[in-house]
Amino acid sequence: MVEIPEHLLKRSQSARERLTGEAPSADASSEVDDAQSATPAAAIDTPVENSTEKIEEAKVVVEDAPYVNAAKNRNKIPWWAASALLCLPIWAVIYVGTLERPAVEATGVLQHGAEIYAQRCSSCHGANGGGGAGYKLADGEVLITFPYMADMVEWIAKGSDGFGVGNAYGSPERGRVVAGGMPAFADVLDAEELMSVVLHERAVFGNSEEATIYAAELDHIIEAGEMDLDMYFDAETVTASEISEIIESTHS
Numbered sequence: 001m002v003e004i005p006e007h008l009l010k011r012s013q014s015a016r017e018r019l020t021g022e023a024p025s026a027d028a029s030s031e032v033d034d035a036q037s038a039t040p041a042a043a044i045d046t047p048v049e050n051s052t053e054k055i056e057e058a059k060v061v062v063e064d065a066p067y068v069n070a071a072k073n074r075n076k077i078p079w080w081a082a083s084a085l086l087c088l089p090i091w092a093v094i095y096v097g098t099l100e101r102p103a104v105e106a107t108g109v110l111q112h113g114a115e116i117y118a119q120r121c122s123s124c125h126g127a128n129g130g131g132g133a134g135y136k137l138a139d140g141e142v143l144i145t146f147p148y149m150a151d152m153v154e155w156i157a158k159g160s161d162g163f164g165v166g167n168a169y170g171s172p173e174r175g176r177v178v179a180g181g182m183p184a185f186a187d188v189l190d191a192e193e194l195m196s197v198v199l200h201e202r203a204v205f206g207n208s209e210e211a212t213i214y215a216a217e218l219d220h221i222i223e224a225g226e227m228d229l230d231m232y233f234d235a236e237t238v239t240a241s242e243i244s245e246i247i248e249s250t251h252s
């Protein structure tokens with residue numbers, strides 16, 4: 001609160017009296033007001049430990065009404081609570097916005113990838129990537145087998161048969177050897193779908209920040225109509241270097 005200095009108040013008061021020709025109000029009473037307003041302010045400045053004692057003293061001296069003291073000494077709302085309260089209307093607007101949003105957001109590479117995963121992959125790898133007939137992909141497992149995204153796209157496009165049973169796939173440190181059973185998806189999914197499901201698995205099961213960024217960039221590019229993934233490669237004959245090229249071009 002901004003305090004108007006007492007002397008300014010007095011000045012405007014006397015000016016008004018001069019103009020209106022009113023009898024000057026008792027100057028003595030304003031003198032008393034001065035004394036009263038000055039002393040409790042000093043009392044509030046004293047440290048909290050002995051504030052009640054000091055306030056008792058102050059009361060004796062200036063004889064403030066009890067309700068005035070109560071108002072001066074009441075607990076104020078803490079600053080953090082005040083700012084939280086100020087944010088409440090903003091939060092309410094955002095919350096209402098989420099309620100009005102359609103249940104299924106049909107846009108976005110990651111959302112698309114999640115749908116494809118549910119349709120095409122979850123039967124063998126588990127609804128949440130926990131594994132089944134196919135390996136567990138969740139908890140970062142997918143990133144351990146495929147540190148490089150391009151190798152993963154190639155694997156999903158070609159499947160076990162495309163690599164050949166008995167051959168190695170994925171990171172050498174992981175030491176995976178094709179045992180069979182993973183279908184080829186090159187002629188089932190188009191390039192955008194393939195990229196989407198790979199980015200979904202890496203972002204959601206692998207918690208890969210990189211994949212999340214790629215997905216956002218792809219969203220941006222596809223939305224702007226600047227890139228048609230199918231133009232870049234024929235998924236049936238996809239190679240790791242072709243995929244690398246796409247990733248590099250989207251990541252510029």
Ligand code: HEC
Pocket residue numbers: 116117120121122123124125133134135136137141142145152156160170176177178179180181182183185197198201
């Ligand atoms: C019919 C069951 C089945 C389906 C459907 C399936 N997979 Fe697989 N997946 C497998 C099997 C089995 C393996 C191991 C293949 C092998 O050893 O030859 C595998 C391996 C993998 C791997 C390598 C995991 C590792 O750690 O070695 C990834 C990644 C993968 N699949 C992703 C997918 C994606 C993405 C889809 C959907 C587009 C999918 N899979 C659909 C059965 C399946």
